[in-house]
Amino acid sequence: MAGRPLGLGPAASPPKWWWWLFVVLLGAGLLAMPSLVDISVQLDVSIMLILALLALSMSFLWGYVGILSFGQTAFFGLGGYTYAVLALNLGETTGSMLAALVLPMLFAAVLGYFMIYGRISDIYLSVMTLVVTLILEKGIRATSGDQFVIGTVRLNGQNGIPSVPSLQIPWGGGAELFIDGVFYLAAVLLILVYVGLRLLLLTHFGRVLVSIRENERRTELLGYDSRRYKLAAFVIAGAIAGLSGALYAVWGNFVAPEMFNLSQAAQVIIWVIVGGKSTLIGPIAGTALIQYLTTWLGTQGVGQVTLVLGVVLMVFVLVFNQGLLPTVGLILAGLRNRMRAGTGR
Amino acid sequence: MTGDTILETFALEKRFGGVRAIADVDFRLQTGELRCLIGPNGAGKSTFFKMITGQHRPTGGRVMFDGTDITAAPAYRIGRLGIGIKNQVPDVFDGLSTAENLWLAARFARRGPRARETVAAVVERLALAPILDAPVGELAHGQRQWVEIAMVIAREPKLILLDEPSAGMSLDETNRTAALIREVNRTTTMIVVEHDMQFIRQIATKVTVFHQGRILVEDSVDRVMSDPMVRDIYLGKQAAA
Numbered sequence: 001m002a003g004r005p006l007g008l009g010p011a012a013s014p015p016k017w018w019w020w021l022f023v024v025l026l027g028a029g030l031l032a033m034p035s036l037v038d039i040s041v042q043l044d045v046s047i048m049l050i051l052a053l054l055a056l057s058m059s060f061l062w063g064y065v066g067i068l069s070f071g072q073t074a075f076f077g078l079g080g081y082t083y084a085v086l087a088l089n090l091g092e093t094t095g096s097m098l099a100a101l102v103l104p105m106l107f108a109a110v111l112g113y114f115m116i117y118g119r120i121s122d123i124y125l126s127v128m129t130l131v132v133t134l135i136l137e138k139g140i141r142a143t144s145g146d147q148f149v150i151g152t153v154r155l156n157g158q159n160g161i162p163s164v165p166s167l168q169i170p171w172g173g174g175a176e177l178f179i180d181g182v183f184y185l186a187a188v189l190l191i192l193v194y195v196g197l198r199l200l201l202l203t204h205f206g207r208v209l210v211s212i213r214e215n216e217r218r219t220e221l222l223g224y225d226s227r228r229y230k231l232a233a234f235v236i237a238g239a240i241a242g243l244s245g246a247l248y249a250v251w252g253n254f255v256a257p258e259m260f261n262l263s264q265a266a267q268v269i270i271w272v273i274v275g276g277k278s279t280l281i282g283p284i285a286g287t288a289l290i291q292y293l294t295t296w297l298g299t300q301g302v303g304q305v306t307l308v309l310g311v312v313l314m315v316f317v318l319v320f321n322q323g324l325l326p327t328v329g330l331i332l333a334g335l336r337n338r339m340r341a342g343t344g345r
Numbered sequence: 346m347t348g349d350t351i352l353e354t355f356a357l358e359k360r361f362g363g364v365r366a367i368a369d370v371d372f373r374l375q376t377g378e379l380r381c382l383i384g385p386n387g388a389g390k391s392t393f394f395k396m397i398t399g400q401h402r403p404t405g406g407r408v409m410f411d412g413t414d415i416t417a418a419p420a421y422r423i424g425r426l427g428i429g430i431k432n433q434v435p436d437v438f439d440g441l442s443t444a445e446n447l448w449l450a451a452r453f454a455r456r457g458p459r460a461r462e463t464v465a466a467v468v469e470r471l472a473l474a475p476i477l478d479a480p481v482g483e484l485a486h487g488q489r490q491w492v493e494i495a496m497v498i499a500r501e502p503k504l505i506l507l508d509e510p511s512a513g514m515s516l517d518e519t520n521r522t523a524a525l526i527r528e529v530n531r532t533t534t535m536i537v538v539e540h541d542m543q544f545i546r547q548i549a550t551k552v553t554v555f556h557q558g559r560i561l562v563e564d565s566v567d568r569v570m571s572d573p574m575v576r577d578i579y580l581g582k583q584a585a586a
Contacts, residue, residue: 204452211449214438221398221436222500223424223453 014202023195030187034180042183043251044295048288049186050247053193055271055283057240060197063277064206065233066213068122071129072268074111074136075104075238077259079245081140084164084255089151093250094170100246101239108238112231119227130265137260160256167250182251189247190284193240197280200236209233270309274316276323285325351376351411351504351534352397358405359392359558366392367558370406374504379530381545381566382538384555385578390538391433393555394506398430399423411503424453429502433509433538435489439482443473443492446481450496467499471525486513494522498529505529507537511544523547542570 030049034042054076061067079100086096111132115125144157153161166176167185177185200206211219212226219226249255258264267290275286290309297305320327352374359367367389374380382390395401397408399420408416415423438446444464451463468474471491476484481492490510497505510526511519519541526537526548539545545552545566552569554561556578562569569575 207445207449207452211438211441214440215436217400217420218436218438218496219449220420221400221424221430222450222496223421225419225421 015198019198023191027187027191030191031184033187034183039179042179044291046179046183046186046251047248048291049183049190050244050251051271051291052190052284052287053186053244053247054241054268055275055287056190056193056197056280057237057244058268059272059275059277059280059283060240061233061237062272063279064201064213065209065230066122066216067230067234068126069129069234069237070126070265070269071131071133072237072241073260073265074129074133075108075241076245076248076264077133077136077140077255077257078104078107079242080249080255080259081161081245082242083246083249084161085150085153085155087165088153088161088163091165093165093168097167097246097250100249101242104238104242104245105235108235109231112234112238116227116230116234130262133260133265134262137257137262140257140260158257160254160258162254164249164253164255166253177250182247186247186251189243193243194280194284205229205232270313272323273313274324276326278322278326279329282323282325286323289324349376350374350409351378352536353409354397354406355409356406357393357396357403357408359389359396359401360404365558367396367403370558370560372553372560374534374536376534377530378534379526379548379550380536381549381552382536382555383540383545383552383569384561387557388555389558390555391508392558394430394432394508394536394538397423397506398428424500424502427503428506429497429500429504430506431490431493431497431508431510433512435486435493437481437489437493437496440480442478443481443484444468444477446492446496447473447499451499451501454499454501463499463501467495470498471495487515487518490514491518491522494525503534505533505535507535509538509540511539511541519544520547 030045033045037045054072057075058069058072061069061072082103083093083096083100086099087093090096111129115128120128140155141158143155144159146154148155148157155161166178167182169175169177169181201210208219208224208226208229211224212229216226219229245255245259248259271286271290272283273286274290275284276282290312293312294305294309297308302308316323322330350373352372354370354372357367357370357372358365370389370393372393382393384390392401396403397410397415399415399418399422403416406416407414410423410426410428413426415426418426438449441449447464447467448460451467452460454460455463468477471494473491473495476488476492481489484492490513494507494510497507507526511522514522523544526535529535530548537545537548549566551563552566553563554569554575561578562572562575564572
């Protein structure tokens, strides 16, 4: 057991005090941030937080249930478009936000039902989710004409929908969230989802999900209907991705077919692989790191951002295939063991 | 508790392509029995087990368990009805600890603290305490077999199927397994697939011999082992010794 990373033990063990301390410090740090840094940094960090939700939705499925859903961007884009279309039509944003959660969930329930109850194999499930997100992208791109109108909103094809309303504070008399408000909202939601998933994995439901990842046949032989559990997990992940997409629409006041496309879908995988899918915090860190790297490379005039990101991914897949945080955990555990051996002498 | 039929198959058949792995198997098991299945490799014993537990769908015939037709039932439903199986190859949650493996099994039948009590009882019974926190994938083959047997017991089924429970075990472990099987059989009906004749002599009263997908003989241990036909196809020199 010497190889078990520090602090990354079995998911079923309840979090230690230092985990809660970490969450509180992370939360406090994030909430203090807007008063310390200027608006451009707030915008950059906001989008990291929002995209980290998308990464979480994928790593929850992949790392804990063993379902590699290549197309979490389908729910991400759907969430964004749902919010955009409803908020523009209704001029009301709280309900639109909720709808942007519910619609991706329904879509995940239907899609997941056919894939999971049809018992298609894991690899085909990955391919199908990818195809679904690409079909949605093509579908949205094909809506440039005047006839593609929902309510009063034109879908605009590949130009996307501009001037998506900002989020209004409920019962706030139409007051809108500004940049710092969106930052707070994204930070709070990310921490809630992170803690929520961590605690969910402690429940009977969560532990059965992990057992499905380990050996689905054994789970079934014990009497659990694994399909129900997998479908539920798929719907939860769809909701998180939808939430991420709606926040993305709020953040940029804009939605476009790129939300569904292949490079967006691949990005999510890169965040999760780099961060480490065996943890929940890993993909959050992976998202922040890659997003930061992308922005930084863009300002350095390297010009080959994609190429550099590709190299980063290859290094992680070949050398640190556990991902960033689990690797750091392993190194720390090794150091601790060495220190203990040293003092023990 | 003995007397009623708990498991019965009628003309059970399984084809893989053109091969009939199981053909015309009429099998009957009384409640409380401890039955051994023997037969050479490829005789269809494991396939038979997999059909009873929903891991393979029979291509013909019927399976009745405890008054329910389970021929086409999915594995989870058969598990719920009360059949537990240890597969031939250890079939456990390798990445999880022994304790978590057992809890997942026990929790299906019982809630909260009672699930933990069941786990504690099984741990005590099989002396698993030293390996409770170890990931099952890191354990020795024999230990993983024990964890799987413990999971099946923790699930508290009505019928337990064990496919080669003593494979890969030391002599001492094998003897302990035999003792455990006899003890569990006091409350639970069991079918055990085995190759080890010593082991079978320790546990069985009645033996069913499979050969080329069919039931060849079904009789007491002693008579099966002295049956010239059985000795011819399967036991060979082993039984004579």
